[in-house]
Amino acid sequence: NAGVTQTPKFQVLKTGQSMTLQCAQDMNHNSMYWYRQDPGMGLRLIYYSASEGTTDKGEVPNGYNVSRLNKREFSLRLESAAPSQTSVYFCASSLIRTDRELFFGEGSRLTVL
Amino acid sequence: DQQVKQNSPSLSVQEGRISILNCDYTNSMFDYFLWYKKYPAEGPTFLISISSIKDKNEDGRFTVFLNKSAKHLSLHIVPSQPGDSAVYFCAASAYNNNDMRFGAGTRLTVKP
Numbered sequence: 001n002a003g004v005t006q007t008p009k010f011q012v013l014k015t016g017q018s019m020t021l022q023c024a025q026d027m028n029h030n031s032m033y034w035y036r037q038d039p040g041m042g043l044r045l046i047y048y049s050a051s052e053g054t055t056d057k058g059e060v061p062n063g064y065n066v067s068r069l070n071k072r073e074f075s076l077r078l079e080s081a082a083p084s085q086t087s088v089y090f091c092a093s094s095l096i097r098t099d100r101e102l103f104f105g106e107g108s109r110l111t112v113l
Numbered sequence: 114d115q116q117v118k119q120n121s122p123s124l125s126v127q128e129g130r131i132s133i134l135n136c137d138y139t140n141s142m143f144d145y146f147l148w149y150k151k152y153p154a155e156g157p158t159f160l161i162s163i164s165s166i167k168d169k170n171e172d173g174r175f176t177v178f179l180n181k182s183a184k185h186l187s188l189h190i191v192p193s194q195p196g197d198s199a200v201y202f203c204a205a206s207a208y209n210n211n212d213m214r215f216g217a218g219t220r221l222t223v224k225p
């Protein structure tokens with residue numbers, strides 16, 4: 001049972017390059033989330049998708065776009081990467097939006113030079 | 114504006130002793146609190162939670178205490194085991210807004 005799977009695990013980008021982080025869950029969850037974790041700060045919500053076909057901004061959405069491709073997959077795109085986006089990114093899912101328990105992927109470490 | 118704060122970045126305890134991890138919050142709308150545990154190179158995993166209608170919740174060696182008047186919660190681990198060594202995140206959310214706010218984490222080291 002894979003749970004939440006993120007790819008890639010590690011990525012190094014140059015400023016201005018674009019990339020997409022992929023996330024897939026196999027738990028038949030309706031809601032999916034993207035968080036970033038930075039030193040000295042808690043996980044902060046970038047975007048979420050309460051259900052297939054919907055996406056909404058979280059606490060720190062600037063510089064990111066998301067796509068809920070289908071019920072299983074939720075991708076995060078950086079159109080023009082900046083050094084401030086160097087972080088560890090976590091994808092998470094929950095059965096429904098109001099379900100407080102989140103299931104996280106292993107994380108993707110992104111470095112922007 | 115960090116609405117959830119874990120003021121101790123690290124904690125070291127001896128195996129068999131009690132570990133107490135603390136968390137403070139500022140938003141009085143928060144009504145549900147969770148602790149997540151994170152091992153290196155893994156994602157956070159849910160550990161235990163508490164609703165604001167309770168002041169204590171136990172699950173085996175783990176107990177979470179909530180003091181609403183002080184806007185403070187704590188996680189007690191008794192007895193502590195080396196396998197408990199991890200980063201612990203406190204999280205909180207409000208019923209009318211499920212955006213979960215996380216603290217910065219406390220790294221617990223349990224020494225054999």
